[in-house]
Amino acid sequence: MSQARMTRSRQTAWVGWLWFAAIMMIMTGSFNAIYGLVALFKDEYYTITRQGLLVFDLTAWGWILLLFGLLAVATGFALFSGALWARISAVALAALNVLAHMAFMSAYPVWALIAITVDVLVMWAVIVHGDELAEGR
Amino acid sequence: MTADPPADDHPHPTYWTGWIAFGAAMIMLAGVFHVIEGLVSLLDDGYYLTTAAGLAVDVSFTVVGWLQIGLGVASLAIGIGMFLGATIALVAGVILAAVSAITHMATIAAYPMWSVVIIAFDVFVIYAIVKHGREMKLLRGTHNAAPDLSEREWIAHARR
Numbered sequence: 001m002s003q004a005r006m007t008r009s010r011q012t013a014w015v016g017w018l019w020f021a022a023i024m025m026i027m028t029g030s031f032n033a034i035y036g037l038v039a040l041f042k043d044e045y046y047t048i049t050r051q052g053l054l055v056f057d058l059t060a061w062g063w064i065l066l067l068f069g070l071l072a073v074a075t076g077f078a079l080f081s082g083a084l085w086a087r088i089s090a091v092a093l094a095a096l097n098v099l100a101h102m103a104f105m106s107a108y109p110v111w112a113l114i115a116i117t118v119d120v121l122v123m124w125a126v127i128v129h130g131d132e133l134a135e136g137r
Numbered sequence: 138m139t140a141d142p143p144a145d146d147h148p149h150p151t152y153w154t155g156w157i158a159f160g161a162a163m164i165m166l167a168g169v170f171h172v173i174e175g176l177v178s179l180l181d182d183g184y185y186l187t188t189a190a191g192l193a194v195d196v197s198f199t200v201v202g203w204l205q206i207g208l209g210v211a212s213l214a215i216g217i218g219m220f221l222g223a224t225i226a227l228v229a230g231v232i233l234a235a236v237s238a239i240t241h242m243a244t245i246a247a248y249p250m251w252s253v254v255i256i257a258f259d260v261f262v263i264y265a266i267v268k269h270g271r272e273m274k275l276l277r278g279t280h281n282a283a284p285d286l287s288e289r290e291w292i293a294h295a296r297r
C-alpha cells in the first residue's frame with residue numbers, strides 16, 4: 001500500500017481527538033467569558049460565603065476569567081491547525097485555567113468544577129493525541 | 138494490509154510517551170494545587186469550612202500545610218522526572234499520588250471540592266503510569282534506531 005493512500009486513509013480517524021480538544025477549548029473559553037462577565041456585571045449571582053475569594057476580589061477575578069476565556073476561544077480556533085505553538089498554548093492555558101478556577105471555586109463551586117473538568121479533557125486530548133492533526137497534513 | 142507489524146523496537150517516542158506526558162502534567166498541576174492549599178492552610182486557615190478539630194484526624198492546619206507544601210514540591214520534582222523519562226519517577230509518582238489521595242480524604246472536611254478535584258487528578262496520574270508506564274521501557278534506547286516507518290504507519294500498526 002502506498003504511503004499516500006495510508007496517510008489519507010488514516011487521517012479522518014486520527015484527527016478526531018484534536019478537533020475534540022479544539023471544540024472543548026472554545027466551549028470552556030466561552031464558559032469562562034460568561035463567568036467573567038457575570039462577575040463584572042451581576043456579582044450578586046455568586047454565593048460567596050464568609051470565606052471570600054483567594055488573592056483577588058470578584059472584579060479582578062472577573063477580568064482574569066474574561067481574558068482567559070477570550071484567549072481560550074482564540075487558541076481553540078488555532079488548535080484546528082494542529083500547529084505546535086497552538087498545542088503548547090492550549091495545554092498551558094488549560095493548566096492556568098484550572099488553577100484560576102481552584103482559587104475562584106468558592107464563588108460558584110459547580111461552575112468551577114465543570115471548567116476544571118473540561119480543561120483536563122483539553123489537556124488529555126492535546127497531550128495524548130495532539131500530534132495526529134499535524135501528521136495528517 | 139497483510140504485512141507483519143513492525144518489530145517492537147520501532148515505537149515512536151511522541152506517541153508512546155503521550156500518556157506519560159499527560160501523567161506528568163497532571164501530577165505537576167496537582168503539585169501546584171498542593172502548594173496553594175498548603176499556603177492557605179498555613180496563612181489563611183479561616184478560608185476553610187471547618188476548624189482543624191473538624192478534620193478526620195487530629196492534626197493542626199500548620200502540620201497539614203507543611204505536609205501539603207512538601208507533597209507539592211515532591212510532585213513537581215516527580216513530574217519533571219517523568220518528562221525526562223526516569224523510571225524511578227514513575228514508581229515515586231504512583232506512591233505519591235496514592236499518599237496525596239489518602240491525605241485529601243483525611244482533610245476533605247476543610248474544602249470538599251478541592252479534595253475531590255485533587256483525588257481525581259491523583260487517579261489520572263495512577264492510571265497513566267500503571268496502564269501506560271511500561272511503554273517508556275519500549276522506548277528506552279530504541280528511539281535512535283532510525284525506524285524506516287513513519288510515525289503514522291507505526292501508530293496504525295500499534296493500534297491494530
